[in-house]
Amino acid sequence: MLEIIICSLVTILPDYLFRRYVQGKRFGKEITFYSVWYELRWGITGCLMLTVSLITLIFYFHPATTNATLYFRTVPILPEGSGRVAEVDIGFSQPVKKGDVLFRLDSSKQHAALETAKRKIAEVDASLIAAEADVxxxxxxxxxxxxxxxxxxxxxxxxxxxxxxxxGIVPQRDIEKLQVLVNQRQAGVDAAAASRQSADLRVSTLLPAEKASAQAALNQSQVDLDKTVVRAGVDGRVEQFVLRVGDVVNQLMRPAGVLIPEGAGQEKLQAGFGQIEAQVIKDGMVAEATCISKPWVIIPMVVTSVQDYIAAGQFRGGDQLLEAQNAVKPGTILALLEPLYKGGLDGVTPGSSCIVNAYTSNHETITSKDTSTGRAIALHVVDGVGLVHALLLRIQALLLPIKTLVLSGH
Structure with a gap:
């Protein structure tokens, strides 16, 4: 409607003024309801053509979208194992710091394993004392x-x-017996030396290795016991935490809840623009946004990155061929926008839906010496019509609460 009004100012209105004040035609006389089209046909036709051209120019070079949201990442609250909840330390909704205890699982099995590992270490220590005596x-x-x-x-x-x-004074048999006895005593010495070496190895190598293994088992038992205490991994806030004592949780089917990291959804705005605007949306474009959770406020923003892929075109390999006509609707070009000024998104609730306008700027091209006069004028027109889109965004921001609260029927 705004575009039609603007275009009519340079088409229909001059046509009417010429016929009314130059030709002297009057409403109800020469200009009637039935003769309006014939009398103002050139103005009406020019207005419609100019309106279509203006709308195309505005929405192509200054794209807009209502598919903009402050998406935020949540961290699932999961134990590293599975078990039955024995204690819950937080409420339904509560801020938490990194390392705060959220809940505890039943740890009787882990305590028993820890105690067994401690007894094993004590047993190895006793064996070490006995082995030293054996040495x-x-x-x-x-x-x-x-x-x-x-x-x-x-x-x-x-x-x-x-x-x-x-x-002949000593029988040869006695000497032979003494030689056998010496050999026997030498074997006894060797056996005793081997026994001593075995005892030394038991003290210096075997038992320390067994103690190290027992200590490792103790450490493992302690780790398993620590895993029964689930803590917050980051600073943030726990929401809708309905876990209660007696519930069974595991990593696959029964997560305990979600943790929203501090500052999530307060840094970047994700906006999906139409595919036809893929050649227009660029990094560094200035944009404006207005969000439902913060009405009547225009937030200056800048496009920081544009995703090179359209999510609607992705697929996973499987046992069926891809059928293109199964795509329900075309995807969008995802752009990430950040506030132009610090604190620009303060007061905007994460997850809020927003309306975004992006504006094309050709200032550098216009001021370039290589740009012709005709092209510079055309680029001036392109940049100038962005004012109309900015005005439309402000009208949307003004009417958004009325549309939401009154016209929605709620």
Missing amino acids: VKAEAQVQEAKSNLQQARDELDVKSELQRRNP
Whole structure:
């Protein structure tokens, strides 16, 4: 309607004024309801053509969308395992800090495993003390075996010397028996040394390894026990937290609730523009937005990024071929917008629906020396009609509460 009024000012109105005041025609006489079309046909036709051209020019070079929302990411509250809730530490809606306890699961099994691991460490410590005593015992056995070996060698040496000096004074059989005894005592020394080495290895290697394994099992048990206490991973707010003692939660089917991170939905506005505007929407474009949760306020914004893909065209590989006609409707070009000034989105509720206008600016092209006069004039017109779109946005912002509260029928 606004475009028609503007276009009529340069088409229908001059035509009417010419016929009324120059030709002297009057309403109800020469100009009647039936003769309006014939008398003002050039003005009406020009108005309609100019209106269509103006609307096309405005909405193409200064795109607008009502598909704009302050989307925000939520963090699911999930335990790392599964179990029955034993204690709930927060209410239905409550702000939380990182590390705050949200709820606890039943931990009787984890406590039992932790206690078993502690007893295993105590058992290994006791075995270590006993092994140290075995080392002392093995050392004594080695000394005893060496003493016995030395005694047998001395006796063999004495009788061998007597046999050398006076052959036949000592029976050869006795010397052979003493040699066997020395060999036997040497084997005893070797066995005692091996026993001592085994005891040393048990003290220095085996039992420390068993203790390390027991300590690792203790640490694992402690980790499993800590997992029964679910804490907030980030600062934020818990909403609609209806978990109660006795509920069973797990990672796949029964999440406990959601945590909304602090500042979520207060930094960027996501807007979906029509695909025909893909060549117009660029990074750095100035935009304006008005949101339902903050009526009668125009928020200056800037386009910070434009998604290179349209979400409606994505598919997952499966066992069926893709059928293009199954697409319900064409997707949109997703653009991310940030406030032009700090705190621009203050007061806008995350998740709120908004109306966004983006404006094309050709200032650099117009001021370039390589731009012709005709093109500069055309670009001036393109930039100038953005004022009409800005006015339309302000009219929408003014009528939005009335439309929502009165005309919606609620």
